Amino acid sequence: MSIKRNAVANYVGQIYITLAGILVVPLYIHQLGMEIYGLIGFFSILLTWLQLLDVGISTTLLREAARYRADREQNPWFPSLFATLGKFFLISSAVLVVMGWFASPYVASHWLHAKTIPHQDLVIAVGIMVLTAAIRWRIGPYRSVIVGYEHQVWLNALNLVVITLRTFGAVFVIRFASNPVIFFFCWQLLISLGEAFFCIRKSYQLVPKSDRNTRVDNLKGVLKPFLRFAVGAAFSSAIWTFISQIDRLVLSKTLPLATYGSFTVVATAATGIVMLSSPIMQAIVPRMTGMRTKSENGEQETLKLYRWTTQAVSIFMAPLSLTIAFYPTQLIWAWTQNAQIGEQMSLVMTLYALGSGVQAIVGLLYNLQYVNGNLSLHMKGFTLFAIILIPLNIFAAIHYGALGTGIVWVAQNIFYLLVWSWIVHRKFAPTIHMQWLTRDVLLIWAVSACVTFLTLSIPFEWNDNRWLNLLYLGLIGFVNLVICCLLHSKVGDYLKNVTFRRLNLRGER
Structure with missing residues (x-):
């Protein structure tokens, strides 16, 4: 499989997913x-929090699928x-669904602060959420196998269909629904069932039944190193989820549901920034794993x-994050046409945009350790970070709201970039840190x-035309990119080669 084709397919798919998630926000709000x-933000x-129950299996399965594809005789x-x-x-999944249904009344009554949604509708909606989340969690291992086999073009084609139905299809459904809350989440459940069917079918084609039924004499012995690595991946995932998502969880409890909806706009933008870095990583990690498995060098x-x-991630993240950070009010208004959200969340948007852009770079440090099959340093480091950052995020969320958690988010990611990167590279890549x-x-x-700073001096006429505002922002980001x-x-190497080639041709003449 071509790494360039997979990377392009991942970016096309991820850009569409991100844009769909962004474009649908004003439609949902309206x-x-x-x-x-x-x-919906809840x-x-x-x-996100349900991924903790994956216990690292999907992540580890991706690595093992890549190793099996690279050398079947060794695996x-x-x-x-x-x-x-x-x-x-x-x-x-079955156990999760049962537990979730029992917990739904408590969540609806004691966690979510709704004023206009009928209580019984809220209970049913939370129950359907749990069922949908369980199905989407169930898909995880099958998607990992597809990625590990580098069939990412196929997976992105499926994603395009699923996301279109999940977002714009939902807008169409709720437009004609008598009870939009229930219909929205029932629609999400239906789409998740279809996605599960196709992912399971595809993974079984890649790993046919004859291979799956092959007996392995020492499967328990094989499971030990697998589970050891999976536990490390699970622990790392759990710690990272607590550190990066505890602010949103606490804010969903402390803020009124309508105010939390405003914060969800910011969270959607921040998540979109990070998601745009995942396609290239999704294409690169299986290839890097294969290199470590079979290459002499x-x-x-x-x-x-x-x-x-x-470099590629930095090139995409910096223009995007900085454009949002410098123009938060203009972006929020053009996006949602809701001036109140801009007044409430402009500074919060700046903080989360900057933090998310840096976080996309920091995520590469985990991938470096993951490819080497050694997550012990990551586990030790983020255990220490969790002890400090989880209480700090809870304190900031309770006492200072979204502004407080935004400050913590920026500060922690700058620390990861300047300090944690040096610690990781000292062990896994000691010769490249300063250049990196x-x-x-x-x-x-x-x-x-x-x-981006220079664009502030350009006399753009920000006005009531949302499309003109988006055009200005797009031009700023594109030129920056x-x-x-x-x-x-x-x-740079390509440009040098082209330049020298032309100079040589002129010299020969």
Whole structure:
């Protein structure tokens, strides 16, 4: 499979998913109101926290699928392992649904502060949320196998259909629904069932039944290192979820549901920033894992690809994050046409945009450890961070609201970039740290910041035309992106080669 084709497919798919999530926000707010939109924000938080129950299996399964595809003779037990884990997820999903239905009345009554949604509708909506979340969690291992086999073009095609139905299809459904709250979440459940069917079918085609039924003499012995790595991945995922999502969970409890709906607009933008970095990582991680598995010069090739990936992520993240951070009010108004959200959340948007852009870079540090199959440093470091940051985020959310959590979000990600990166690289890539930090990250962000700052002096006429405002913002981001692209090493090498080739041709003449 072509890594470029997978990366392009991932970016096309992720950009569409992100844009769909962004474009549908004003439609949801207009048709449902801020309180029901806040309930949708709570649903997103539920999906995120449910990933903790994955216990690292999906992440580890992706790595093992990539290793099996790279060298089947060294990993003949993977199909049997995949079949065993499928049964585990099926049983766990059923238990989760039962527990969720029992907990729904408590969540509706004591956690969510709704004023206009009928209580019985709220209870039913939360119950359907749990069922939908369980199905989407159940899909995780199958999606990991598809990614590990690098069939990412197919997966992105499915994502385009699913996201279209999940977002714009939902807008159409609730427009004609007598009870929009119930119909919205029932529609999400229906789409999730269809997505599960196609993902399971595809993964079973990649790992056919004859392979899954092959007996492995020492499967328990194989499971030990797998589970050891899975526990490490699960612990790391749990710690990261607590650190990065505890603010949103606490705010869903402390804020009125309508105000939480306003914050969800900011959270959607921040999540979109991070999501735009995931396609290239999704394409790169299986390839880096394969390099480490079968290449004689695997470490050198892996670090070279790691640096190129860092530059690519920086080039996409810096213009996007900084444009949002410099123009939060204009963006929020053009996006939602709700001036109140802009007044409440403009500074919060700036903080979360900057923090999320840096966080996308920091995520590469985890991937470096993941590819090397050693998460012990990550576990130790983030255990310490959790002890400090979880209480700090709770305190900030309770006493200072979204503004307080935004300040903590920026500060912690800057610390990861400047300090934690040095600790990780000292163990896994001691020769590249200063070049990685200065050349691959800070240089690109500094250039992007200068370009964005200079645009403030351009006399744009921000007015009541939302499309004109979006055009201005798009032009600012696009010009910034083009300039930053010139800073990538491969682009620079290409331009040098073209220049020297032309000079040589002129010399020969």
